[in-house]
Every structure is written in C-alpha cells, then in structure tokens.
Amino acid sequence: MSKQTPFGLYVHWPYCRRLCPYCDFNIYRHRGGAHDDLLRAILKDIEGHGARIDAPGPLHSLSFGGGTPSLLAPGQIKTVIETAARVFGFVAAPEISLEANPDVLDRAACAGFASAGINRISIGIQSLDDEELHFLGRDHSADDARRAVDAAQSAGVRVSADFIYDLPDQTMAAWTHGLEAALALDLAHYSFYGLTIAPGTAFGHQAKKGRLKRPSEDHSAALFAFTQKHAAKAGLPAYEVSNHASNTAEQSRHNLIYWQNGDWVGVGPGAHGRAHIQANRTALVTAPRPEDYCAVVKAQGWGVIENTVLSPEEVAMEALSMGLRLQAGLDLEALNSTTGFVLPQQNLQSLTDQGYLNTRDNILRVLPKGQALIDRLVLELLA
Numbered sequence: 057m058s059k060q061t062p063f064g065l066y067v068h069w070p071y072c073r074r075l076c077p078y079c080d081f082n083i084y085r086h087r088g089g090a091h092d093d094l095l096r097a098i099l100k101d102i103e104g105h106g107a108r109i110d111a112p113g114p115l116h117s118l119s120f121g122g123g124t125p126s127l128l129a130p131g132q133i134k135t136v137i138e139t140a141a142r143v144f145g146f147v148a149a150p151e152i153s154l155e156a157n158p159d160v161l162d163r164a165a166c167a168g169f170a171s172a173g174i175n176r177i178s179i180g181i182q183s184l185d186d187e188e189l190h191f192l193g194r195d196h197s198a199d200d201a202r203r204a205v206d207a208a209q210s211a212g213v214r215v216s217a218d219f220i221y222d223l224p225d226q227t228m229a230a231w232t233h234g235l236e237a238a239l240a241l242d243l244a245h246y247s248f249y250g251l252t253i254a255p256g257t258a259f260g261h262q263a264k265k266g267r268l269k270r271p272s273e274d275h276s277a278a279l280f281a282f283t284q285k286h287a288a289k290a291g292l293p294a295y296e297v298s299n300h301a302s303n304t305a306e307q308s309r310h311n312l313i314y315w316q317n318g319d320w321v322g323v324g325p326g327a328h329g330r331a332h333i334q335a336n337r338t339a340l341v342t343a344p345r346p347e348d349y350c351a352v353v354k355a356q357g358w359g360v361i362e363n364t365v366l367s368p369e370e371v372a373m374e375a376l377s378m379g380l381r382l383q384a385g386l387d388l389e390a391l392n393s394t395t396g397f398v399l400p401q402q403n404l405q406s407l408t409d410q411g412y413l414n415t416r417d418n419i420l421r422v423l424p425k426g427q428a429l430i431d432r433l434v435l436e437l438l439a
C-alpha cells in the first residue's frame with residue numbers, strides 16, 4: 057500500500073472572552089452570540105477550498121485553533137467536522153483537536169466536544185501560579201486549570217497543555233517550580249513556550265515604554281536548556297523546539313504537517329494554508345477581519361485574499377525553517393527530490409564546523425547550540 061501524504065485542515069476561530077496582553081494572534085473580543093454567520097462562512101470556505109485545490113487524499117487531521125474555539129458549541133463543531141468529512145473525507149483514525157481555555161472547560165463541555173468528534177484537547181494553562189496567571193491577564197486560576205485537565209481526561213480524549221515561561225523577573229528557581237508543577241499533571245504532551253513580546257500587543261506597548269523588563273539572552277537560554285533537559289528526564293523529550301511528548305503516538309499529528317512541510321487548508325479569518333493548485337505549491341491566506349472574511353467568502357465562494365505560487369527556493373526555505381525545528385531533522389534527499397534544491401555546501405560545512413548543525417545519513421539536524429537560533433541558521437544556510 058502506498059504511503060498517503062499527510063493532509064490537514066485548520067479552522068481558525070478568532071473570538072476570545074478577554075484579550076491577553078501578550079497575544080499576537082488574529083483575535084477579536086467575543087461579546088456574546090453564536091456567530092452563526094462566521095460559522096456558515098467557514099463551512100462554505102471548506103467547500104470552496106475543496107473545489108479549488110488538489111487534495112492529496114483524505115484528511116489526517118482537523119485542528120480547531122484560535123482565538124478560543126472552545127467557545128463554539130459542540131453542535132457547531134460537529135457541523136464543521138461533518139462538512140470536512142463530506143468535502144475531503146478522513147483517514148481511518150484522524151486526529152481532531154481543539155484548543156481550549158480552562159475557564160470554559162468543565163466535564164459537560166468536554167463530554168459534548170468528545171461526542172461531537174473531538175479526540176484531542178490542548179489546554180492553554182500557561183502557568184500553575186496564580187500570580188503569574190494574573191500577570192499574564194488570564195481569567196482562570198491554577199485550580200481551574202487542574203479541574204479543566206481532569207474534565208478533559210474524563211472525556212477520554214488525548215490531553216495536552218500549553219505553558220509560558222521566561223516571564224520578566226522569572227528566576228531559574230521559580231521556573232523549576234513551575235515546570236515541576238506542570239509535569240506533575242502527568243500528561244503525555246506539553247508545549248512550553250518562552251514568552252515572546254510582539255509589537256502591537258499590550259506587553260509590546262509596555263516594553264516600548266521601558267515598563268516591561270526583558271530577561272537577558274543568557275538567562276532565556278538557560279531556562280530553555282533546563283526545560284529541554286528536565287522534561288526529557290521526566291520521560292517527555294522535545295520532538296520539536298517547544299513541544300514534548302511521551303512517545304510518537306502522542307505527538308501533535310496536525311502540527312507535524314506544518315513542520316514536515318505537508319499540505320493543509322486553513323479556513324476562518326486570517327488563516328494560512330499551503331496546498332497544491334494545478335500541481336503548484338501555493339501559499340493561501342484568508343481575509344483577517346471576520347466581517348471581511350464573511351463578505352469575501354460570499355462574493356468569491358472561498359475566503360482567500362492572497363494566493364501565491366511558491367518558487368522552489370521559497371519551498372526549500374520553508375521546509376528548512378520548519379524541518380530544523382524537529383528533533384528528527386530534515387531529509388535532504390527528500391528536499392532535493394521535491395524542490396530540486398541543493399544546500400550550498402560551503403554554508404553547511406561552516407555551520408557544521410561551528411557546532412550548530414550536523415548531517416548524518418542525509419538527515420540535517422540542529423545541535424543544542426543552535427536550537428534558539430534556527431531562523432538565523434536558515435538565513436545563513438541559504439545565503
């Protein structure tokens with residue numbers, strides 16, 4: 057039997073009850089209501105993509121992200137899953153995941169999501185310290201987060217949790233305590249993200265005015281190295297820079313499609329996709345504002361406002377920036393056969409000599425020294 061190309065569908069639900077001061081995603085304040093107009097547009101956009109792209113086969117994954125897609129009712133989620141099944145079909149055991157905020161995640165909600173078809177819930181816990189949660193502008197407590205984990209587990213789905221570390225003034229001792237509390241939840245998958253401060257966010261404004269202290273690069277690097285080592289020791293090695301799983305079956309199959317340069321459709325406001333159209337790998341972006349997105353879908357039959365055929369160099373650059381994030385590395389032979397691209401050997405040799413990269417059996421990997429510098433390494437490799 058030939059191996060199917062992993063293929064995914066991402067659904068962006070942009071509404072949040074509260075906008076967190078660090079968040080740079082395409083988000084809008086949820087002021088109540090079911091947003092059925094947006095849901096209808098998303099369903100039509102799935103159909104529109106189905107009619108226009110070369111789907112490589114049935115879907116391996118469907119991921120509801122945001123924003124806060126756990127604000128959707130189980131019935132709304134079910135309609136999306138049914139439409140995806142009709143338009144693209146699913147492989148035998150697809151991953152159907154939902155990002156969820158702890159404040160809305162009780163047992164009844166989790167049971168509803170599971171019966172709608174969700175089989176993996178990723179909970180945005182961020183911290184199990186109430187003071188840190190307050191600093192991060194979250195509307196849940198550490199106890200709420202623990203209850204949310206329990207509720208998700210009771211629904212029989214796979215459970216993951218997101219944490220943010222490297223907060224201003226966070227000492228190694230504080231993060232050691234934070235990481236241990238996280239690992240004590242005993243989950244099979246975690247995402248540990250260092251706090252990034254983006255311009256345009258509330259934290260970005262504070263940082264610009266000098267009111268938000270940033271840790272030194274050395275301190276950030278030490279926290280990152282500690283996270284990698286300590287989580288691995290607890291049986292949760294990183295399989296991607298920020299993502300840890302107890303075994304391969306627990307890894308995020310959806311995110312692996314991004315990191316392995318696969319094809320996926322992105323629907324909902326401001327969603328990005330990568331798909332083949334008439335055999336060309338194409339970058340697709342939908343209209344970011346919900347009202348515009350609904351209007352574009354109505355007028356065109358899909359929500360895409362940018363549709364760019366990628367050159368072999370662009371495909372290679374994306375494959376490198378994504379693939380180097382993976383512990384498993386990047387298959388240079390496969391990269392060459394799909395894009396015709398050969399890495400400049402001099403650049404590769406120089407970064408290898410400096411101890412940032414290594415190549416064995418044609419698999420290119422980033423060594424610990426280069427983990428925090430992947431974007432720079434890609435530019436130097438392609439220079």
Ligand SMILES: C[S@@+](CC[C@H](N)C(=O)[O-])C[C@H]1O[C@@H](n2cnc3c(N)ncnc32)[C@H](O)[C@@H]1O
Binds near residue numbers: 124155157158219220
């Ligand atoms: C798209 S968000 C959605 C999660 C969900 N709405 C929540 O807040 O619980 C996914 C994850 O990205 C991470 N994240 C968002 N902004 C971040 C930032 N500025 N720095 C580090 N991690 C961030 C958080 O851990 C968050 O759970």
Ligand code: SF4
Binds near residue numbers: 079080123180
């Ligand atoms: S972190 Fe989650 S809840 Fe907070 S604004 Fe971003 S998407 Fe919304």
